[in-house]
Amino acid sequence: MDKQSLFVQVANLEERIGELYVELGALKQKIVELLEENQRLLRENEFLSESLKAGGNPDIGVGMGNLKRIYDEGFHICSMRYGSLRTEGECLFCLSFINR
Amino acid sequence: MRFQIRQPAIADVVQTVSKAVAVRTTKPVLTGILLELTPQSLTATAYDLELGIQHVLNADDENGLEILEVGSIVLPARYFTDVIRKLPGDTVSVDIQNNYMATIRSGSAEFHLHGIDAAEFPQLPVFRQAHSVQLPSRLLGELIRSTAFAASNLPVRPVLTGILFEFEAAAVRLTATDGLRLATRVASAEDASETPEWTSRSAILPGKSVLELLKILPDGEQLVTLQFTDTHSLFQVGDTSFYTRLIDGVYPDTKRLIPPSYRTEVRVQRELLHDAIDRAALIARDRENHMVRLEVRAEDLVVSSSSPEVGNVSEQVGVEHKSGDDLLIAFNARYVLEALRALPAGVVAVRLNGPNQPFVLTSAETDDNLQLISPVLIR
Numbered sequence: 424m425d426k427q428s429l430f431v432q433v434a435n436l437e438e439r440i441g442e443l444y445v446e447l448g449a450l451k452q453k454i455v456e457l458l459e460e461n462q463r464l465l466r467e468n469e470f471l472s473e474s475l476k477a478g479g480n481p482d483i484g485v486g487m488g489n490l491k492r493i494y495d496e497g498f499h500i501c502s503m504r505y506g507s508l509r510t511e512g513e514c515l516f517c518l519s520f521i522n523r
Numbered sequence: 524m525r526f527q528i529r530q531p532a533i534a535d536v537v538q539t540v541s542k543a544v545a546v547r548t549t550k551p552v553l554t555g556i557l558l559e560l561t562p563q564s565l566t567a568t569a570y571d572l573e574l575g576i577q578h579v580l581n582a583d584d585e586n587g588l589e590i591l592e593v594g595s596i597v598l599p600a601r602y603f604t605d606v607i608r609k610l611p612g613d614t615v616s617v618d619i620q621n622n623y624m625a626t627i628r629s630g631s632a633e634f635h636l637h638g639i640d641a642a643e644f645p646q647l648p649v650f651r652q653a654h655s656v657q658l659p660s661r662l663l664g665e666l667i668r669s670t671a672f673a674a675s676n677l678p679v680r681p682v683l684t685g686i687l688f689e690f691e692a693a694a695v696r697l698t699a700t701d702g703l704r705l706a707t708r709v710a711s712a713e714d715a716s717e718t719p720e721w722t723s724r725s726a727i728l729p730g731k732s733v734l735e736l737l738k739i740l741p742d743g744e745q746l747v748t749l750q751f752t753d754t755h756s757l758f759q760v761g762d763t764s765f766y767t768r769l770i771d772g773v774y775p776d777t778k779r780l781i782p783p784s785y786r787t788e789v790r791v792q793r794e795l796l797h798d799a800i801d802r803a804a805l806i807a808r809d810r811e812n813h814m815v816r817l818e819v820r821a822e823d824l825v826v827s828s829s830s831p832e833v834g835n836v837s838e839q840v841g842v843e844h845k846s847g848d849d850l851l852i853a854f855n856a857r858y859v860l861e862a863l864r865a866l867p868a869g870v871v872a873v874r875l876n877g878p879n880q881p882f883v884l885t886s887a888e889t890d891d892n893l894q895l896i897s898p899v900l901i902r
Contacts, residue, residue: 470524513881519779
């Protein structure tokens, strides 16, 4: 195998790896979005079935408990970033809401 | 236009305004520095439409400014700043011909630079009857240094990338938060406007611009005049005017984030606590959240950190005073170190409400400078 074709082959490989890397990044973002959407739909489903069972407004204690659970599962519940994935740590806005 | 000036004087002016030159832009004129010559003064301006800096140089013996023919021109900042800095002679002469070609002479060097018509340069915002406040430069610098680091770098929530300036009765308060920590500092200010309406006004300034402002603030008691309109702010210090756009939006109510009471308070020398956490952070530096633990136990404070791969560290810190319950809390060491550096030297108070609650770092004497940090939950 001559040096030229070897180099071309490596360059092609590099390009393909680069493309794969970009694809992986996009896929990761997609997973985050799906997780968020799934959480939102789960919540909505739960809320609807609960309100159907209760036949009226669910009381505030249950709502607060649910929000606390969503927060513990790793999502923002504050008005700043409601429903988005918490990646950095404990959010001051969410904590102040839970502790109110 | 034609003028002569001492090289250090013009190098200084160009250096000051160059911080506001646009880097990535589709409008070439924004990558330039506007030079305007009147019979008495030379004005240099850079403006990237978000941040603008203008410096007026009046002719005097020190700068040796000699105005030979009035006029104006925009010169490309990238080349003009470096050319001026590297000129060989003590005096510089600049001469603009009709076709926007600048001739810069110094010693035996002669440069020709292509300029742009000054009429294309955008107008700086106009401040007519704006509300104004005066603050000593050193104090304004301290206010910024105590808060700006806590502003967010992420554009997800634009208001959090800004610093909130609030004007209360004879006082100014700066607040910055990224949702994980919050820094707020208050200082008394003099009302310099004709009308007292500036009280209870607020503005969100871009954090990046405020850090640029910090670089041009002199470290003295010289007064800085702050002016605000609904869209822009202006800081005037000496002959330099610093313009910045405001961030549009509503800043979240941060007052409710600060716990009104506390269950445990520990008073400790700032340097002792800072250095102990700095050492403990060495073990945690490769972990994403830089987790360091702080244990309040009887009359002791223990700072510790461990990592399964690296090892562990534990250090006892002498406290000045302790009140309330014992507890163990974990936090991001980087946030606590930055907060401690923003507090004045001496005794600091650490006020805690339990392992899952945000905690406050403040000076033991006064609450003027308050740093709030969210914990890392120990699961």
